[in-house]
Amino acid sequence: xxxxxxxxxxxxxxxxxxxxxxxxxxxxxxxxxxxxxxxxxxxxxxxxxxxxxxxxxxxxxxxxxxxxxxxxxxxxxxxxxxxxxxxxxxxxxxxxxxxxxxxxxxxxxxxxxxxxxxxxxxxxxxxxxxxxxxxxxxxxxxxxxxxxxxxxxxxxxxxxxxxxxxxxxxxxxxxxxxxxxxxxxxxxxxxxxxxxxxxxxxxxxxxxxxxxxxxxxxxxxxxxxxxxxxxxxxxxxxxxxxxxxxxxxxxxxxxxxxxxxxxxxxxxxxxxxxxxxxxxxxxxxxxxxxxxxxxxxxxxxxxxxxxxxxxxxxxxxxxxxxxxxxxxxxxxxxxxxxxxxxxxxxxxxxxxxxxxxxxxxxxxxxxxxxxxxxxxxxxxxxxxxxxxxxxxxxxxxxxxxxxxxxxxxxxxxxxxxxxxx
Amino acid sequence: xxxxxxxxxxxxxxxxxxxxxxxxxxxxxxxxxxxxxxxxxxxxxxxxxxxxxxxxxxxxxxxxxxxxxxxxxxxxxxxxxxxxxxxxxxxxxxxxxxxxxxxxxxxxxxxxxxxxxxxxxxxxxxxxxxxxxxxxxxxxxxxxxxxxxxxxxxxxxxxxxxxxxxxxxxxxxxxxxxxxxxxxxxxxxxxxxxxxxxxxxxxxxxxxxxxxxxxxxxxxxxxxxxxxxxxxxxxxxxxxxxxxxxxxxxxxxxxxxxxxxxxxxxxxxxxxxxxxxxxxxxxxxxxxxxxxxxxxxxxxxxxxxxxxxxxxxxxxxxxxxxxxxxxxxxxxxxxxxxxxxxxxxxxxxxxxxxxxxxxxxxxxxxxxxxxxxxxxxxxxxxxxxxxxxxxxxxxxxxxxxxxxxxxxxxxxxxxxxxxxx
Numbered sequence: 001x002x003x004x005x006x007x008x009x010x011x012x013x014x015x016x017x018x019x020x021x022x023x024x025x026x027x028x029x030x031x032x033x034x035x036x037x038x039x040x041x042x043x044x045x046x047x048x049x050x051x052x053x054x055x056x057x058x059x060x061x062x063x064x065x066x067x068x069x070x071x072x073x074x075x076x077x078x079x080x081x082x083x084x085x086x087x088x089x090x091x092x093x094x095x096x097x098x099x100x101x102x103x104x105x106x107x108x109x110x111x112x113x114x115x116x117x118x119x120x121x122x123x124x125x126x127x128x129x130x131x132x133x134x135x136x137x138x139x140x141x142x143x144x145x146x147x148x149x150x151x152x153x154x155x156x157x158x159x160x161x162x163x164x165x166x167x168x169x170x171x172x173x174x175x176x177x178x179x180x181x182x183x184x185x186x187x188x189x190x191x192x193x194x195x196x197x198x199x200x201x202x203x204x205x206x207x208x209x210x211x212x213x214x215x216x217x218x219x220x221x222x223x224x225x226x227x228x229x230x231x232x233x234x235x236x237x238x239x240x241x242x243x244x245x246x247x248x249x250x251x252x253x254x255x256x257x258x259x260x261x262x263x264x265x266x267x268x269x270x271x272x273x274x275x276x277x278x279x280x281x282x283x284x285x286x287x288x289x290x291x292x293x294x295x296x297x298x299x300x301x302x303x304x305x306x307x308x309x310x311x312x313x314x315x316x317x318x319x320x321x322x323x324x325x326x327x328x329x330x331x332x333x334x335x336x337x338x339x340x341x342x343x344x345x346x347x348x349x350x351x352x353x354x355x356x357x358x359x360x361x362x363x364x365x366x367x368x369x370x371x372x373x374x375x376x377x378x379x380x381x382x383x384x385x386x387x388x389x390x391x392x393x394x395x396x397x398x399x400x401x402x403x404x405x406x407x408x409x410x411x412x413x414x415x416x417x418x419x420x421x
Numbered sequence: 422x423x424x425x426x427x428x429x430x431x432x433x434x435x436x437x438x439x440x441x442x443x444x445x446x447x448x449x450x451x452x453x454x455x456x457x458x459x460x461x462x463x464x465x466x467x468x469x470x471x472x473x474x475x476x477x478x479x480x481x482x483x484x485x486x487x488x489x490x491x492x493x494x495x496x497x498x499x500x501x502x503x504x505x506x507x508x509x510x511x512x513x514x515x516x517x518x519x520x521x522x523x524x525x526x527x528x529x530x531x532x533x534x535x536x537x538x539x540x541x542x543x544x545x546x547x548x549x550x551x552x553x554x555x556x557x558x559x560x561x562x563x564x565x566x567x568x569x570x571x572x573x574x575x576x577x578x579x580x581x582x583x584x585x586x587x588x589x590x591x592x593x594x595x596x597x598x599x600x601x602x603x604x605x606x607x608x609x610x611x612x613x614x615x616x617x618x619x620x621x622x623x624x625x626x627x628x629x630x631x632x633x634x635x636x637x638x639x640x641x642x643x644x645x646x647x648x649x650x651x652x653x654x655x656x657x658x659x660x661x662x663x664x665x666x667x668x669x670x671x672x673x674x675x676x677x678x679x680x681x682x683x684x685x686x687x688x689x690x691x692x693x694x695x696x697x698x699x700x701x702x703x704x705x706x707x708x709x710x711x712x713x714x715x716x717x718x719x720x721x722x723x724x725x726x727x728x729x730x731x732x733x734x735x736x737x738x739x740x741x742x743x744x745x746x747x748x749x750x751x752x753x754x755x756x757x758x759x760x761x762x763x764x765x766x767x768x769x770x771x772x773x774x775x776x777x778x779x780x781x782x783x784x785x786x787x788x789x790x791x792x793x794x795x796x797x798x799x800x801x802x803x804x805x806x807x808x809x810x811x812x813x814x815x816x817x818x819x820x821x822x823x824x825x826x827x828x829x830x831x832x833x834x835x836x837x838x839x840x841x842x
Contacts, residue, residue: 018453021450021456022637026445032441044475045440288713289705293710307730310710320728362717397720
């Protein structure tokens with residue numbers, strides 16, 4: 001374990017539009033994640049409006065608590081935007097034209113065939129104590145201050161501009177200036193098992209983790225992510241320790257792991273299908289196109305996605321998908337018998353290796369005692385067999401659609417892997 | 422204009438998982454919007470971690486700035502969760518069992534067939550100075566404090582639990598206790614026109630708005646919302662003034678208005694289809710099921726949605742949707758000729774009044790000079806005619822899918838209304 005002093009950061013979002021709830025501040029969350037990755041501890045996040053008093057107070061409070069102060073917003077050229085003049089006041093310096101910044105703004109407008117206005121010229125005037133950080137994606141530059149061993153960075157509130165400034169300037173500068181612990185993260189992505197069951201399966205392994213490797217459970221709709229974070233000196237050592245620990249836990253939960261780090265379930269399925277040169281087609285009823293949308297969100301999905309049919313009524317399940325009328329009458333649209341025919345027939349119609357089908361009562365209306373809202377059948381047909389699963393979900397229509405999507409994709413994943421027992 | 426003193430609020434989110442970027446705080450944004458609607462001014466939002474020092478400091482700072490302090494998070498039964506003991510410390514009182522709260526927790530678990538654990542019993546122990554506010558959706562109760570003319574409310578961080586407590590208890594209590602200005606909001610929802618063009622069409626109307634009616638432009642993907650906010654004394658007067666102003670602006674932008682307040686484009690289309698007793702079916706290629714998903718997200722959509730086909734390859738466009746092979750060869754899948762056949766054939770296949778179709782290059786790969794990534798054709802077929810539209814979108818796959826969805830739904834809306842000139 002390293003003995004480096006903890007480096008503290010505060011994140012400040014500036015703008016009335018945030019406090020009034022007109023715009024959601026996603027910047028502070030993103031910055032938190034990036035700082036966490038390099039071992040900087042965020043101790044406070046604040047949002048203040050466009051008022052001199054609030055902003056000056058927030059500057060002083062942040063300085064009293066943190067080594068690094070990162071600000072977003074309040075940098076527009078209009079008079080409501082106060083960040084720049086208040087930074088000059090706080091650091092007791094003038095605002096002057098930075099020729100390099102003027103050149104950047106001019107070239108920004110030239111490329112877009114627009115003329116420079118006097119307001120835009122103002123954006124090239126910066127506090128004399130700051131270092132000018134060019135913003136290639138917009139007209140408000142970044143401003144970097146170093147004073148009394150603390151660093152400050154002011155960035156525009158437009159997310160993609162802020163992200164580029166953070167990744168290319170702020171993070172590298174912070175790493176250079178502050179002695180940070182070496183940290184290695186890896187996320188194991190699981191599906192098809194709840195957090196407490198997962199915790200139960202790996203509790204002995206978790207208990208034996210060394211104290212410099214931390215485990216976090218990050219649950220989201222139908223998924224649980226396990227994040228391993230190792231702290232130490234040498235990145236190669238941490239990486240091999242984490243990989244060893246993953247090697248130990250993998251056999252315990254192998255069936256549930258679909259990927260690592262940022263990989264999504266639909267991307268993981270795409271890789272499996274491409275690798276085995278197999279194709280998939282879907283017959284969606286209650287999920288109404290959602291699963292097809294997930295699959296086709298992945299670049300290159302046309303290599304393995306053949307197509308889908310969404311027959312939203314019994315009549316079309318019969319005439320377009322050849323589900324037998326007797327089956328629909330006897331067992332109903334929401335039944336194992338119906339999803340089996342749907343999955344097998346869609347597989348043939350689209351000349352696919354896998355046929356995935358859903359039928360259920362998404363709600364909020366339409367349920368009855370025997371088949372309440374949230375009852376869903378899913379099936380996956382493949383060469384020689386068809387597997388099915390019944391889900392008993394919630395009262396919420398959108399949640400039912402999303403949970404059906406996760407369960408169906410997982411059924412497909414297990415079918416491709418031949419792990420359907 | 423009312424002369425009521427401005428009532429100030431501060432929102433405090435508590436939890437290490439927020440500062441580390443593991444969970445995104447969407448609560449503070451939602452609370453901001455709700456307070457803005459009733460004329461309470463949010464002056465600060467803060468996020469602090471699970472540390473005694475930070476939380477106590479945040480309490481004192483919030484008290485110095487605001488009349489209303491709303492907190493979320495830090496209410497779990499485990500020892501990391503500090504909000505409750507620190508509130509007791511801050512208000513200098515004991516924590517004691519509240520029998521009514523115990524009964525609520527017991528019944529919560531009983532309904533779910535689970536047993537009460539000692540940790541759960543702890544959740545029914547509350548600071549003696551607080552008023553117990555039942556949380557029907559979870560086990561951590563709300564706690565309401567009134568002291569020195571200020572009110573405090575602590576709520577769980579789980580969004581749907583917090584929202585119910587806010588809507589049913591906090592907002593009504595705040596309205597009762599504080600003299601708030603009378604405010605009337607109405608949002609006009611538009612589609613198919615950019616913010617600056619819209620602003621240009623209504624600039625004279627905007628200039629003539631009285632000073633107590635404010636206009637805000639709220640743009641989002643393919644949509645622009647216009648929010649009118651009137652301040653005054655009598656709600657009926659404000660309402661009729663705003664309606665009058667909307668009556669004036671409506672003729673200028675009628676074609677672009679699809680609804681008001683929270684209505685979505687897909688809901689508006691559902692209402693139009695139900696009212697005219699018409700049905701729709703879709704043939705989606707580049708949008709891959711996304712438009713069907715939007716339509717079927719609306720409760721009751723089975724009344725007017727017949728179904729969809731997603732033929733992702735030319736072969737299936739031909740064999741399953743009868744698009745002529747000659748058309749596909751001569752003009753390509755991404756062409757006006759192809760989407761016309763797709764929309765007309767899907768309309769017949771699903772016995773629908775409207776047939777909506779998309780075909781394009783979503784990207785990131787697959788474009789060429791003549792048809793770069795982002796080239797999309799959409800069509801809507803109806804009795805006697807078929808209308809088409811070419812879109813030139815972006816380099817981003819997901820953005821292209823979403824923008825195709827908005828444009829196609831708008832084409833359908835205009836077709837139902839007979840406004841396709």
